[in-house]
Amino acid sequence: MILNDETVKKIKATVPIYPQRRSCILPALTLAYWQEGHLNDDIYREISDILDLKTVDVASAASFYTMFPKAPVGKYYIQVCHNISCALLGADSLIDYLAQKLGVKLGETTEDGLFTVVTVECLGSCTTAPVMQINNDYYENLTREKVDQILEDLRKQG
Ligand code: FES
Incomplete structure (x- = not known):
């Protein structure tokens, strides 16, 4: 089992809240993500067992949400929006800058395990x-200077 007793208990506690068990999928995925930092097929199977649902329904719901990484990621999961408003204000250039500065390609994690960078649709x-989300926080009106400062601050936090 990947999910610990506390997470399982919290997932089970969502069942009486919703009229349909399928409605528990998103809270369950969130709880699993909070525990593990990412999701995977084994976690989908465990959630489907707990909720008595089909694994494919859990997996398909998870696939829709980029906020749930599907493999281990760095301590700071950087999701940069590349949708129209952000693109018009230089997101592509910022994404290239960010990847170059961290020495990674999109989807990769830095060697120190701190940062993973991905692009996402509208945040x-x-x-x-332009906007990016790092873990649960938004960083807005981005410029290269702001990106530099954000990364520096996060590195100090380790
Ligand atoms: S297009 Fe980037 S936040 Fe909406």
Whole structure:
């Protein structure tokens, strides 16, 4: 078992909250992600067992959400929006800059295990484009200088 007792207990506690068990999938995926830092097929199977649902339904729901990495990632999971508003304000250039600065390609993790960079669709903050999300925090109106400062601050935190 990958999911620990506490996570299993929390997933089971979602069942009475919703009219259909399928509605528990997203909370369950979130709880599993909080525990493990990523999701995978084994976790989908465990969630489907707990919720008495088909594994394919759990996996297909997870596949829709880029906020759930499907493999281990760095301590800081950097999701950079490359959708239209961000693209118009230089997201592609920022993404290239970020990858070059960290010495990784998209989807890769830095050797020190700190950073993983991916691109995502709209983060829902188009008025503050370009935007990236690092773990649970948004960083908005990005410039190269801001990216430099953010990375420096995160490196100090280790
Ligand atoms: S297009 Fe980037 S946040 Fe919406």
